[in-house]
Amino acid sequence: MTEVVAPTTRAETLLQLDGISLSFGGVKAITDISFAVARGEICALIGPNGAGKSSLLNVINGVYRPQVGSVTFDGEVRRHMRPHHAAQRGIARTFQNIALFKGMTVLDNVLTGRNLKRRSTWVEQALRIGRAEREDDEQRSRAEDVIEFLHIQPWRETVVGKLPYGLQKRVELARALAAEPTLLLLDEPMAGMNAAEKRDMSRFIVDINREYGTTVVLIEHDIGVVMGISDHVVVLDYGRKIADGPPEEVRRNAEVIAAYLGTRH
Amino acid sequence: MLYTEAGQFSTTYRADRRVFRLRQDRIALGTLLAFAVAVVPLIGNDYWFSAILIPFLVLSLAGLGLNLLTGYAGQLSLGSAAFMAAGAFAAYNFNLRIEGLPLLVSFGLGGLVAALLSIVFGLPSLRIKGFYLIVSTLAAQFLIPWVLVKFGWFSNFNASGVITAPPLEIAGYDLSSPGGRYLLTLAVVIALAWLASNIVRSELGRNWMAVRDMDTAAAVIGISLPKAKLLAFGISGFYLGIAGSLWAFTYLGTVEPHGFDLARSFQVLFIIIIGGMGSILGNFLGAAFIVLFPLLLSNLAALLPVGLIDAGQLENIQKMVFGALIIAFLIREPDGLARLWQQFRARARRWPLRY
Numbered sequence: 001m002t003e004v005v006a007p008t009t010r011a012e013t014l015l016q017l018d019g020i021s022l023s024f025g026g027v028k029a030i031t032d033i034s035f036a037v038a039r040g041e042i043c044a045l046i047g048p049n050g051a052g053k054s055s056l057l058n059v060i061n062g063v064y065r066p067q068v069g070s071v072t073f074d075g076e077v078r079r080h081m082r083p084h085h086a087a088q089r090g091i092a093r094t095f096q097n098i099a100l101f102k103g104m105t106v107l108d109n110v111l112t113g114r115n116l117k118r119r120s121t122w123v124e125q126a127l128r129i130g131r132a133e134r135e136d137d138e139q140r141s142r143a144e145d146v147i148e149f150l151h152i153q154p155w156r157e158t159v160v161g162k163l164p165y166g167l168q169k170r171v172e173l174a175r176a177l178a179a180e181p182t183l184l185l186l187d188e189p190m191a192g193m194n195a196a197e198k199r200d201m202s203r204f205i206v207d208i209n210r211e212y213g214t215t216v217v218l219i220e221h222d223i224g225v226v227m228g229i230s231d232h233v234v235v236l237d238y239g240r241k242i243a244d245g246p247p248e249e250v251r252r253n254a255e256v257i258a259a260y261l262g263t264r265h
Numbered sequence: 266m267l268y269t270e271a272g273q274f275s276t277t278y279r280a281d282r283r284v285f286r287l288r289q290d291r292i293a294l295g296t297l298l299a300f301a302v303a304v305v306p307l308i309g310n311d312y313w314f315s316a317i318l319i320p321f322l323v324l325s326l327a328g329l330g331l332n333l334l335t336g337y338a339g340q341l342s343l344g345s346a347a348f349m350a351a352g353a354f355a356a357y358n359f360n361l362r363i364e365g366l367p368l369l370v371s372f373g374l375g376g377l378v379a380a381l382l383s384i385v386f387g388l389p390s391l392r393i394k395g396f397y398l399i400v401s402t403l404a405a406q407f408l409i410p411w412v413l414v415k416f417g418w419f420s421n422f423n424a425s426g427v428i429t430a431p432p433l434e435i436a437g438y439d440l441s442s443p444g445g446r447y448l449l450t451l452a453v454v455i456a457l458a459w460l461a462s463n464i465v466r467s468e469l470g471r472n473w474m475a476v477r478d479m480d481t482a483a484a485v486i487g488i489s490l491p492k493a494k495l496l497a498f499g500i501s502g503f504y505l506g507i508a509g510s511l512w513a514f515t516y517l518g519t520v521e522p523h524g525f526d527l528a529r530s531f532q533v534l535f536i537i538i539i540g541g542m543g544s545i546l547g548n549f550l551g552a553a554f555i556v557l558f559p560l561l562l563s564n565l566a567a568l569l570p571v572g573l574i575d576a577g578q579l580e581n582i583q584k585m586v587f588g589a590l591i592i593a594f595l596i597r598e599p600d601g602l603a604r605l606w607q608q609f610r611a612r613a614r615r616w617p618l619r620y
């Protein structure tokens with residue numbers, strides 16, 4: 001590890017991790033990791049299995065609390081995030097093992113993604129008074145936009161548990177996107193997909209980034225995809241950061257090649 | 266082809282949000298309600314009102330209360346009857362101690378007391394799940410009826426602990442006849458079922474299901490788990506409390522803790538298992554089943570030669586068949602009768618086509 005903060009960040013920093021260390025009992029999942037994500041970029045986290053990538057996403061949105069370090073998001077410095085707070089500040093995510101609400105329809109899953117956009121109380125909604133109905137229409141209309149954007153209209157009323165894997169991944173992205181996030185964390189959005197599905201998913205991610213200006217941090221094992229869509233790559237190995245920079249630069253990095261070719265150091 | 270959706274499109278989101286999007290469904294429900302409100306009181310006899318229709322309605326409401334908590338929000342409970350008891354006794358005491366308090370207000374206050382207690386016994390759900398939560402609700406099941414028996418104040422120091430419910434009167438109308446009690450029960454159940462169907466389709470209902478299906482993801486999306494869970498306990502308790510008041514006031518005509526024991530809690534649980542978790546209709550199907558099934562069985566037994574099965578045996582057979590059915594439902598159709606009904610409707614929509 002040579003530099004602490006990515007030197008290439010010309011644009012404004014949206015997310016900054018400083019000296020993050022996380023362990024589970026005796027297992028060190030993350031050791032002293034620092035890096036910055038610029039507003040509007042697509043940042044890829046790569047590394048071999050068990051490198052600590054998912055754990056790092058969990059630190060960013062407060063599912064895990066690091067023992068050391070701090071997280072700065074949108075100008076606010078915190079020792080650690082909390083999931084609820086992270087959601088309120090505009091961080092949405094998908095999970096490595098799909099974490100959809102299996103008993104609910106696609107539409108209901110997407111609507112749930114927008115739960116923080118509600119102003120009316122549950123009493124108003126239960127009695128259907130005041131702003132509740134108008135708000136329902138508005139929520140639905142926004143949810144439909146997302147459903148259309150990700151081409152999942154035909155399955156709107158389908159219970160999510162019955163959909164094939166690839167579609168579930170897309171619905172999970174829809175649910176995250178419905179929250180209109182500033183930062184989107186995607187944990188292996190293309191895992192287990194065939195080439196065509198991967199192409200579609202890459203297209204969606206790039207489109208989201210371009211059209212809504214959403215900053216994306218994604219974990220992906222397919223190096224071809226990573227090099228193709230990301231502006232910035234961070235490489236982890238054994239819980240440490242071993243490279244951080246633009247894709248071309250990282251590709252040439254000897255340590256990265258070693259980690260990927262399996263020459264252990 | 267009567268049951269066809271051809272030509273029926275929702276052109277607004279509001280129309281699309283309706284529970285019954287098909288015109289035929291709306292007509293059927295309207296007819297059923299009109300029949301229950303206007304025709305049944307004319308043709309029903311006392312036996313039907315007192316032994317079948319009123320307990321059916323009250324148990325449906327109790328099932329609804331538990332279903333909101335367990336079927337929708339995924340929080341297990343074996344304390345339903347305790348909250349029914351709390352509601353019944355609270356309603357009785359409000360009615361007794363506040364001069365001229367309207368009956369429905371007493372019911373409502375009884376429901377609120379049950380809701381508060383339910384929230385208190387739901388507090389452990391913020392820390393624990395599943396099996397351990399059952400233990401907490403079991404504590405309510407033993408504690409609440411015990412307190413009601415132990416402290417005479419709750420039953421106004423009545424020596425037997427069994428109090429006659431006050432006369433049922435609303436706005437000067439006497440509803441003490443079986444038909445009147447039926448109508449009162451029906452009105453309360455219709456209103457609360459309408460409210461429940463709104464709640465489960467609102468943001469709160471979706472949040473409950475999200476917590477039920479995947480609580481980590483729910484938290485990451487910004488749903489407050491404590492709020493969602495405690496509201497589920499509170500609203501469920503409210504429904505159960507009102508069901509308890511109705512049980513005491515319109516069904517039994519007496520207020521007593523003994524009817525609200527663990528067996529009753531299990532009965533309510535069986536209603537939602539048989540009827541269908543996470544379904545409003547399911548509660549009514551499950552309650553109908555649980556009320557009618559014993560009658561059906563004893564009628565069948567009556568057809569057999571005299572002496573082949575005595576009354577004691579009949580009760581045991583009933584329990585065995587029931588147990589077998591519960592297991593069958595849990596294995597074969599975890600979504601209950603409501604699911605079977607849905608499949609039937611789906612077929613009817615396509616009929617006469619096969620698929």
Ligand SMILES: Nc1ncnc2c1ncn2[C@@H]1O[C@H](COP(=O)(O)OP(=O)(O)OP(=O)(O)O)[C@@H](O)[C@H]1O
Pocket residue numbers: 024027028029047048049050051052053054055056096
């Ligand atoms: N909740 C947990 N409890 C205990 N150990 C954990 C937990 N989560 C992760 N770990 C450990 O932390 C290390 C890093 O795991 P992590 O899931 O972050 O890796 P990853 O880079 O996402 O790997 P993969 O590519 O397989 O998804 C592993 O050794 C893992 O066993």
Ligand SMILES: [Mg+2]
Pocket residue numbers: 053054055096
């Ligand atoms: Mg991972």
